[in-house]
Amino acid sequence: MKPAIINIVLYQGSTFRKSFQWLSGSNPTDLTNCIIRMQIKQDHFGPVVQEFSTATGGITLTDASTGKFRLEISASISSSLVFSKYIYDIEVDFPDGSTYRVIKGDINLDREVTK
Numbered sequence: 001m002k003p004a005i006i007n008i009v010l011y012q013g014s015t016f017r018k019s020f021q022w023l024s025g026s027n028p029t030d031l032t033n034c035i036i037r038m039q040i041k042q043d044h045f046g047p048v049v050q051e052f053s054t055a056t057g058g059i060t061l062t063d064a065s066t067g068k069f070r071l072e073i074s075a076s077i078s079s080s081l082v083f084s085k086y087i088y089d090i091e092v093d094f095p096d097g098s099t100y101r102v103i104k105g106d107i108n109l110d111r112e113v114t115k
Contacts (some may be wrong), residue, residue: 007105012080013112015072016105022067022092022102029067031080035093036061040086040107049086050077059090084109 007018010016022029036059041051050070052058062068089104 001102003101003104005105007104008072008088008107009033009110010078010081010107011112012081013074013075015038016078017070017072018060019068020090020103022066022069028065028103031061031069031092032066034061034064034096036090037093038088038090040073040088042083042085042086049081057067078109079112079115080110082112 008016008018022031035053035055037053038051038059039048040082041048050073054061054069058072060070060071060072086109087105088107088108089101091099091101094097110115
């Protein structure tokens with residue numbers, strides 16, 4: 001399965017919220033009992049700058065049976081980012097042990113002026 005490419009503009013110092021739905025064709029993917037994980041890095045080989053998951057926070061299953069989830073990056077986290085461009089991906093771990101990378105892309109940081 002090829003992951004969707006979704007580039008994000010993150011406004012430094014602001015809260016970011018985005019909802020997603022994983023569809024297979026026109027059918028929703030049931031995410032019941034799945035763990036969704038995301039990592040942000042400056043490049044593929046660099047250290048993890050920030051992580052989110054349904055287990056530790058930042059990603060919430062909003063309607064698991066219809067494949068819906070939401071990513072929320074707090075203002076305090078966006079304030080701590082310093083580079084103008086990052087990369088990320090989102091993976092889903094299923095209870096049977098299978099893992100799928102469903103989304104990937106760039107995160108472009110729009111630096112704040114007012115602090």
